[in-house]
Amino acid sequence: AQTVTQSQPEMSVQEAETVTLSCTYDTSESNYYLFWYKQPPSRQMILVIRQEAYKQQNATENRFSVNFQKAAKSFSLKISDSQLGDTAMYFCAFMTPPWGKLQFGAGTQVVVTP
Amino acid sequence: NAGVTQTPKFRVLKTGQSMTLLCAQDMNHEYMYWYRQDPGMGLRLIHYSVGEGTTAKGEVPDGYNVSRLKKQNFLLGLESAAPSQTSVYFCASSYQGAPETQYFGPGTRLLVL
Numbered sequence: 001a002q003t004v005t006q007s008q009p010e011m012s013v014q015e016a017e018t019v020t021l022s023c024t025y026d027t028s029e030s031n032y033y034l035f036w037y038k039q040p041p042s043r044q045m046i047l048v049i050r051q052e053a054y055k056q057q058n059a060t061e062n063r064f065s066v067n068f069q070k071a072a073k074s075f076s077l078k079i080s081d082s083q084l085g086d087t088a089m090y091f092c093a094f095m096t097p098p099w100g101k102l103q104f105g106a107g108t109q110v111v112v113t114p
Numbered sequence: 115n116a117g118v119t120q121t122p123k124f125r126v127l128k129t130g131q132s133m134t135l136l137c138a139q140d141m142n143h144e145y146m147y148w149y150r151q152d153p154g155m156g157l158r159l160i161h162y163s164v165g166e167g168t169t170a171k172g173e174v175p176d177g178y179n180v181s182r183l184k185k186q187n188f189l190l191g192l193e194s195a196a197p198s199q200t201s202v203y204f205c206a207s208s209y210q211g212a213p214e215t216q217y218f219g220p221g222t223r224l225l226v227l
Binding site for chain 2: 044106
């Protein structure tokens with residue numbers, strides 16, 4: 001069975017500081033996509049960053065970056081210069097062939113404090 | 115463009131009642147999906163469709179039926195609602211050529227008493 005594990009239910013960080021969220025996954029597939037989604041209190045699902053498994057270079061999107069360790073099946077998200085608007089639930093997810101079906105972790109609640 | 119819209123936003127049902135959730139997208143996407151989100155859990159796939167007239171089961175399909183009669187609409191039906199179906203339901207859509215990029219609707223909160 002394919003699984004996604006987020007071991008940190010909640011993390012708190014001060015404004016301008018850096019926080020790292022962990023995610024591990026298990027799959028026998030060699031080709032897949034990994035994602036981090038943000039869900040603010042509005043409940044809207046927002047794609048933060050995406051990583052293709054065959055690409056060794058870690059993806060970055062402005063203040064968000066990932067550390068993708070394929071052999072360890074680890075996919076952590078780093079939020080730099082945290083802002084109050086980053087307060088949200090963050091979900092790690094992955095997608096394997098046949099493409100389209102996302103599988104999500106349980107989420108990590110990030111709280112950014114002034 | 116409205117993107118992905120869901121109707122209704124919130125609904126209360128009594129056990130045994132039936133209802134249909136509507137998902138509509140105006141992006142001409144081939145693929146559409148229904149997920150549910152329960153407290154403390156991530157989204158789980160209920161059913162999905164890779165084209166008009168086709169549907170398939172996801173991870174948690176029991177108690178739900180779906181239909182995709184028009185390309186832009188994907189309906190999720192509950193024939194006999196149960197309290198275990200209290201959840202937030204999300205619809206999503208994507209292009210056939212880029213299924214890794216899913217566009218999500220705002221969600222429908224359903225409470226079954």
